[in-house]
Amino acid sequence: MEKAEIPKKAIYRLSIYQRCLTKLHENGKETVSSSALAGAAGVKPAQLRRDLTYFGQFGTRGLGYSVQDLRGAIREVLGREQLQPVALVGAGNLGVALLRYRGFEKEGFEVVAAFDSVPETVVSRGIAVPVYSFKEISPFLRDNGVKLAILCVPGEAAQEVTNELVVAGVQGILNFSPTVLQVPGAVTVNNVDLALELENLSYFVSQGEE
Numbered sequence: 001m002e003k004a005e006i007p008k009k010a011i012y013r014l015s016i017y018q019r020c021l022t023k024l025h026e027n028g029k030e031t032v033s034s035s036a037l038a039g040a041a042g043v044k045p046a047q048l049r050r051d052l053t054y055f056g057q058f059g060t061r062g063l064g065y066s067v068q069d070l071r072g073a074i075r076e077v078l079g080r081e082q083l084q085p086v087a088l089v090g091a092g093n094l095g096v097a098l099l100r101y102r103g104f105e106k107e108g109f110e111v112v113a114a115f116d117s118v119p120e121t122v123v124s125r126g127i128a129v130p131v132y133s134f135k136e137i138s139p140f141l142r143d144n145g146v147k148l149a150i151l152c153v154p155g156e157a158a159q160e161v162t163n164e165l166v167v168a169g170v171q172g173i174l175n176f177s178p179t180v181l182q183v184p185g186a187v188t189v190n191n192v193d194l195a196l197e198l199e200n201l202s203y204f205v206s207q208g209e210e
Helices: 008-024 034-041 045-055 067-077 094-100 119-122 136-142 155-167 194-209
Strands: 084-089 109-116 131-133 148-151 172-175 188-191
Touching: 008 045, 034 045, 067 155, 067 188, 084 094, 084 136, 084 194, 094 109, 109 119, 109 172, 119 131, 131 194, 148 155, 155 172
Parallel strands: 084 109, 084 148, 109 131, 148 172, 172 188
Antiparallel strands: none
């Protein structure tokens, strides 16, 4: 089945299954049943089995899934057999916090470069990742085959920077800017709006207090 036919939510759930399998592996578990894995991931067993059928047949009836084999298969599906290079654009307070986050490599990603309007200021904050000026974005991304980017620039600059990322060959953008980005159909944008998430949480908290 073509990758384009796979529901986006199924891809998202695969990442959750992968995290659950990693914890099982770290705890020395060799096999897991569909019901146990589904419970850990917060989905129904039927949903888990349906998601996995997009990518082939896994598991043995009565024996469950091999944790190591299923973990490896999902990593391959998600393209994580090798570290995927990622660029971070906009190294302000949020960007620097993300650059210091050590969890990306554990999940198969490596932030190979950051870009900022004042790179020397970012370097002075003790960032180990190479930091370059905005004008170096296009040549760096093209030369290093970077297809993923994290966008942390102010809203007024987000679309212009996105246009440059797309021209440079970026196909996936994790957008932290408060802007709805316009991109070609071949480019995927995942928006992270922290204020919106807090607003949603606040609604449910207020409902619980009534």
